[in-house]
Amino acid sequence: MGELGFKPVLLWSDALVFLLVIVLITFFYRLRNDPQSRDRWSQVFSSRLGMITFTVIMVYVGIALLDSLHFRQALPPPEGVQTNEVFYDNKVTSVLDVMLDGMGDRFERTYSAPFALKSFEKSNMSDGQGNMVRDYDWLTHAGQHLADPSGKWLDVLRLTAIALMWGLALSAVVVGLQWALLRGSVYPWYASWAVQTAVMCFMVWLVYISHYYHVLGTDQGGTDVAFQSIKGIRTGVLLGTLSTLVMLPIAVTLGVSAGYFKGWVDDVVQYLYTTLSSIPGILLIAASVLLFQVYIDLNPDFFSIGMEKADARFIALCFILGLTSWSSLCRLIRAETLKISQLGYVQAAHAFGVSHSRILGRHILPNVVHIILITFVLDFSALVLAEAVLSYIGVGIDPSMGSWGNMINGARSELSREPAVWWTLTGAFFFMFILVLAANLFSDLVRDAFDPRSNSGRSET
Amino acid sequence: MLAYIIRRLIYAIPILIGVNLLTFTLFFVVNSPDDMAASQLGDKYVTPEAIQNWKRKNGYDKPLFLNDEASGISSLTDTIFFTKSVKLFAFDFGRSESGRDITTDVSTRMWPSLAVALPSFAIGIWVNICVALMVVMFRATALDRWAVFVFVSLMSISYLFYIIGGQYLVAKQWMLVPISGFDPDFQPWKFLLLPVLVSVVSGIGSGARWYRTLFLEEAGQDYVRTARAKGASEISILFKHILPNALIPILTGIVVLIPSLFMGSLLIESFFGIPGLGSYMLDAIRSQDFAIVRSMVFIGSILYIIGLILTDISYTWADPRVRLS
Numbered sequence: 123m124g125e126l127g128f129k130p131v132l133l134w135s136d137a138l139v140f141l142l143v144i145v146l147i148t149f150f151y152r153l154r155n156d157p158q159s160r161d162r163w164s165q166v167f168s169s170r171l172g173m174i175t176f177t178v179i180m181v182y183v184g185i186a187l188l189d190s191l192h193f194r195q196a197l198p199p200p201e202g203v204q205t206n207e208v209f210y211d212n213k214v215t216s217v218l219d220v221m222l223d224g225m226g227d228r229f230e231r232t233y234s235a236p237f238a239l240k241s242f243e244k245s246n247m248s249d250g251q252g253n254m255v256r257d258y259d260w261l262t263h264a265g266q267h268l269a270d271p272s273g274k275w276l277d278v279l280r281l282t283a284i285a286l287m288w289g290l291a292l293s294a295v296v297v298g299l300q301w302a303l304l305r306g307s308v309y310p311w312y313a314s315w316a317v318q319t320a321v322m323c324f325m326v327w328l329v330y331i332s333h334y335y336h337v338l339g340t341d342q343g344g345t346d347v348a349f350q351s352i353k354g355i356r357t358g359v360l361l362g363t364l365s366t367l368v369m370l371p372i373a374v375t376l377g378v379s380a381g382y383f384k385g386w387v388d389d390v391v392q393y394l395y396t397t398l399s400s401i402p403g404i405l406l407i408a409a410s411v412l413l414f415q416v417y418i419d420l421n422p423d424f425f426s427i428g429m430e431k432a433d434a435r436f437i438a439l440c441f442i443l444g445l446t447s448w449s450s451l452c453r454l455i456r457a458e459t460l461k462i463s464q465l466g467y468v469q470a471a472h473a474f475g476v477s478h479s480r481i482l483g484r485h486i487l488p489n490v491v492h493i494i495l496i497t498f499v500l501d502f503s504a505l506v507l508a509e510a511v512l513s514y515i516g517v518g519i520d521p522s523m524g525s526w527g528n529m530i531n532g533a534r535s536e537l538s539r540e541p542a543v544w545w546t547l548t549g550a551f552f553f554m555f556i557l558v559l560a561a562n563l564f565s566d567l568v569r570d571a572f573d574p575r576s577n578s579g580r581s582e583t
Numbered sequence: 584m585l586a587y588i589i590r591r592l593i594y595a596i597p598i599l600i601g602v603n604l605l606t607f608t609l610f611f612v613v614n615s616p617d618d619m620a621a622s623q624l625g626d627k628y629v630t631p632e633a634i635q636n637w638k639r640k641n642g643y644d645k646p647l648f649l650n651d652e653a654s655g656i657s658s659l660t661d662t663i664f665f666t667k668s669v670k671l672f673a674f675d676f677g678r679s680e681s682g683r684d685i686t687t688d689v690s691t692r693m694w695p696s697l698a699v700a701l702p703s704f705a706i707g708i709w710v711n712i713c714v715a716l717m718v719v720m721f722r723a724t725a726l727d728r729w730a731v732f733v734f735v736s737l738m739s740i741s742y743l744f745y746i747i748g749g750q751y752l753v754a755k756q757w758m759l760v761p762i763s764g765f766d767p768d769f770q771p772w773k774f775l776l777l778p779v780l781v782s783v784v785s786g787i788g789s790g791a792r793w794y795r796t797l798f799l800e801e802a803g804q805d806y807v808r809t810a811r812a813k814g815a816s817e818i819s820i821l822f823k824h825i826l827p828n829a830l831i832p833i834l835t836g837i838v839v840l841i842p843s844l845f846m847g848s849l850l851i852e853s854f855f856g857i858p859g860l861g862s863y864m865l866d867a868i869r870s871q872d873f874a875i876v877r878s879m880v881f882i883g884s885i886l887y888i889i890g891l892i893l894t895d896i897s898y899t900w901a902d903p904r905v906r907l908s
Contacts, residue, residue: 397601402883404849408868409609409876416618416871503739510741511850516869530743534854537751538762551744558739566735 129210131192133433135440139190139360142367159491162571164309172567173313178560181321185352186359189218214429218356222349225332228263230344236545237278237335239265264335278335285330289323296322339545341532351549353524358557361440361509361519362502368444369501370494373451378486380452381459382478391456395449403446404515410442411435411517432520439518443505451497458490492572499565503558510554526550584899587907588892595888599672602884607668610873616643616663619873642666642677667877676878679867685878688863695765696847696859699775703782703851704844707790708837710783715794716821719802731795737788745785746854753777763856778855782848797832801825830901838897839890846883 153159166172194210219226233242240258249255268277297315304311328348331337338347380391398406418424418431462468463486471481512518513527514534521528529550536543610619620637621629638644645663670677676685718730754762760777801807802825810820847861856862860879867875898905 393597393601397598397605397884400598400884400887401602401605401880402843402846402887405864405868405876405880405883409606409873409880412868412871412873413609416621420618420621507739507741510743514743515849515865530741530747534743534747537747538755542751542755547744547747551741554741555739558741559736562735562739563732566731 127196128193128215129196131194131214131429133190133192133214133430134437135360135364135433136190136192138364138367138437139187142363143187145367153491156488159572162492165571166564166567167309169567170310170313171563173310174317175560175564175567177314177317178321178556179564181317182355182359182557182560185218186356188221189216189353189356190360191217193217218352221329222352223329223333225329225346225349226353228332228336228346230261230263230336230340231259232340232342232344233543234261234264234336234340234344236337236339237264237274238339239268239271239274242339242543261336267334278331281331281334282327285327286323288330289326290319292326293319293322338549341529341546347529347546347549350524350529350546351526351553354526354529354550354553355557357436357519357523357525358506358509358554361436361443362505362561364437364440365443365447365505366498366501368441369448369451370498372445373448374455374487374490374494376448377452377455378459378482378490381456382463382482382486384460388456391452395452398446399449404511406446407442407512408515408517410446411439411512414438414442429522432523435520436523439512443508447501451493451501454493454497455490458493459486462486462489495572496565496569499561499568503561503565506554506558506561510550526554584896584907588896591892591895595885598888599881599884602881603668603671606877606880607664610877611663611667619643667874671878671881676881677874679874680872681870685875688875689860689878689882692858692860692863693845694859695767695857696852696861697845698767698771699778699782699851699855699857699859700844700847702775703779703786703848704840706779707783707786711787711790711794712826712833714787714791715798716826718791718795719798719825720817720821722799722802731792734788734792734795737785738792740785740788742785742850745781746850749777749781749784750854753780763854765855765857774855774857778851778857782851793836794829794833797829798825801829804828827901831898834897834901835894838894839887841893842886842889843883845886846879 153163167176192214193216194213195215197209197211199209231241231245234240235242238261240260243258244256245259246254246256247259265271265274265277268274297319300311300315328337332346332348336346336348338351341347341350376391376394380388414435418435422431424431424434468481468485471485476484509518509525510527510530513525514531516531518527519525529546533543533546533550536546616638617634620634620643624633624637635644643663645666667677674686676689679685679688718727721727721730750762753759754777760773763774765771765774798821806828807820807824810824815824845860846864847857847859849861849865851857852859852861853865863875864879866872867879895907899907
């Protein structure tokens with residue numbers, strides 16, 4: 123391992139997210155064999171909006187996955203010491219960090235506006251004659267290459283042109299490859315390619331120009347805001363998917379068994395979800411997170427590096443969100459199962475003496491899959507939004523872990539400054555809004571395709 | 584009717600017991616009072632004596648379920664479970680960790696919460712229904728599709744941005760209202776204007792979209808076609824036929840929320856500095872005051888159950904065919 127110059131680190135959330143990807147791929151692969159669901163999926167993807175939103179979601183998921191490949195870099199051996207032992211950096215790096223090419227390492231002292239050359243706040247410094255004056259200090263990582271500060275915007279334009287050329291060249295390769303493979307397909311792939319081109323150009327431009335300027339400025343601690351916003355993607359995507367993954371088995375098992383077995387099982391399940399939903403959700407979540415925090419604080423020895431502690435809190439939050447939010451899906455599945463188990467083919471299966479487990483697996487479960495699917499996509503956007511609120515309340519993601527909620531929380535009073543510091547909020551807003559909007563629009567399409575009721579409503583109007 | 588309500592109230596008891604057991608497990612079994620004391624005191628001051636003192640002061644020095652040292656009935660009552668959890672049923676919330684009487688706090692802070700939540704709720708529903716009716720009038724046109732897109736976009740904006748943006752624009756840039764604060768005696772409406780506006784605007788996306796779906800479902804029914812065949816105008820179809828028939832699903836969605844209005848809104852109240860129950864809960868969460876959180880959980884579940892009963896009662900009013908028995 124030492125030869126490689128890095129040591130892979132597998133955080134618990136990384137392991138879970140790759141497990142999730144494998145589960146989802148097998149799930150969709152199995153769905154492909156079912157002609158009915160294939161029809162419905164092709165309905166989703168034959169619309170341009172479906173293609174666009176799906177591509178956007180995939181871009182976010184892809185960035186989240188790249189940000190989940192963690193490793194610790196090997197440190198250069200100390201001066202003058204001959205040793206075969208390799209020491210590793212305490213800081214955990216991800217593949218995404220490498221691809222962003224040091225964007226997160228270009229710190230300033232404090233706030234600076236987008237594309238600014240000077241700091242946002244005055245600081246003490248000495249002028250040429252050795253007198254102390256208060257003035258705006260030059261930034262360390264912006265516009266260093268400029269001979270004349272007044273030529274800044276022209277330089278930005280020049281850099282943009284270069285970056286766009288590289289971006290277009292890259293997209294030409296990627297899109298050209300897909301075009302060769304998917305030529306003549308009935309689906310509107312061109313919509314997806316347009317999004318891919320836009321995303322690639324934007325990313326290339328962002329990475330390239332970040333070498334010379336802070337595109338979205340820096341925050342109070344001097345970190346690049348664009349970098350923080352991108353790092354928030356992993357947290358948002360993972361929280362949205364992992365929590366749903368925790369919630370699904372509980373909701374499906376309880377809901378199906380309540381609707382199928384009826385009697386006392388139904389009573390118990392109904393009692394459970396009424397009790398749970400009668401507790402104000404935010405209080406239950408807050409209380410659980412606080413209790414877990416107390417537990418972490420009292421057992422600090424469990425975690426060897428700080429990142430693991432933040433990661434443990436993150437996973438706990440996913441579990442808590444999952445454990446407290448299964449009641450509405452459970453109710454839906456119970457109602458649907460009640461309806462299905464009255465249908466003729468289930469009755470016939472009973473009459474033929476088919477076992478319970480076979481009826482459940484063969485006849486009931488496949489017919490509630492659409493509810494699960496719709497909930498999965500719908501809940502995803504709700505959870506991304508909830509993360510911001512929870513982090514604001516102080517029971518969300520660990521502050522050391524980048525997330526949009528933490529960015530908003532840190533910047534909530536910045537607009538009331540004079541002049542206002544607007545870029546941190548803008549960065550978080552922009553990246554969060556695109557993801558949630560894409561997920562919401564996509565979930566609408568999925569619901570139209572899979573929910574027979576909403577389908578009929580549409581055709582009649 | 585009365586018999587029905589009484590029966591529903593009796594059904595509520597096991598649910599409240601369940602809520603109580605769950606919170607008790609969370610607060611005292613998962614985390615022992617010792618852990619709580621340690622985190623309340625802070626790392627520096629944790630000594631066995633300090634923990635004992637803290638527990639005695641706050642009444643956590645008793646056994647959890649059964650007190651062996653006491654005799655008779657008090658072996659059951661002189662326990663943490665009885666003093667901290669069972670007493671909630673008698674609305675005896677005790678004192679917060681900082682020593683204030685929770686019942687008094689709740690009853691004074693309820694009113695500012697209501698002053699924000701009630702107008703936001705009523706105006707919000709009115710605005711949403713109006714917008715939805717307007718969109719339904721243009722159904723199956725480009726305008727309708729764009730309206731849905733706008734609704735989904737509005738839904739995709741975090742609530743925090745509505746608040747921050749509203750404060751920035753209305754209070755800071757245009758200087759129409761104070762940024763935050765609340766004064767029940769001096770022009771309280773001035774302080775309420777912005778919070779109510781923000782809640783209403785932030786709710787339009789999901790609200791109007793939901794009402795639109797309900798109205799569209801009704802608009803596809805046979806009676807609408809019949810009405811149109813008779814020559815009824817579009818306006819009268821919307822207001823006389825569709826709206827009353829959509830009342831049942833509307834009521835299902837909103838009546839259950841009415842009692843919970845007392846709880847206020849966590850975010851609105853904390854951003855606008857309104858001394859209601861929402862900011863009370865937020866402060867309790869931030870200072871880890873579990874006595875308050877416990878009491879609020881209990882109050883919240885009672886209000887939710889009342890909401891469920893009110894929903895059933897409202898059905899009999901909206902739909903004469905429904906009889907409660």
